[in-house]
Amino acid sequence: MKETNYGMSIEVTLPFEQALTKTVELLKEQGFGVLTEIDVKETLKKKLDVDFKKYQILGACNPPYAYQALNAEEDIGLLLPCNVIVYELDENTTRVSAIDPQKAMAMVSNNQVEPIAIEIKEKLTSVLNAFSA
Numbered sequence: 001m002k003e004t005n006y007g008m009s010i011e012v013t014l015p016f017e018q019a020l021t022k023t024v025e026l027l028k029e030q031g032f033g034v035l036t037e038i039d040v041k042e043t044l045k046k047k048l049d050v051d052f053k054k055y056q057i058l059g060a061c062n063p064p065y066a067y068q069a070l071n072a073e074e075d076i077g078l079l080l081p082c083n084v085i086v087y088e089l090d091e092n093t094t095r096v097s098a099i100d101p102q103k104a105m106a107m108v109s110n111n112q113v114e115p116i117a118i119e120i121k122e123k124l125t126s127v128l129n130a131f132s133a
Contacts, residue, residue, distance in 0.1 A: 009097035
């Protein structure tokens, strides 16, 4: 797994559609539901008439943690849900990336939010690591 300034990612040897399906399944195993799905390829074709690679943005939410975070900081909804992206590198390789909730929520000056962000990061890390298992 590779970490960036704001996220975590892994490259998987799976075609895009299989990686997308597996990502959703792994998110469910960690208690996340997918609230939104944005098909970037389709959207860019419709809006700009440009071709783009297969690229999906998933808005993932773990309701118990979202509830805790909202009770601790009402405006935390600006940082929800946790975005997970799946995009094609080539026909047999796909990148799966997730926001790092610890880094995203670090801008919130509320000590009650940090332990929630740590737990969410552990769950999203488990999703990514499950591809290697």
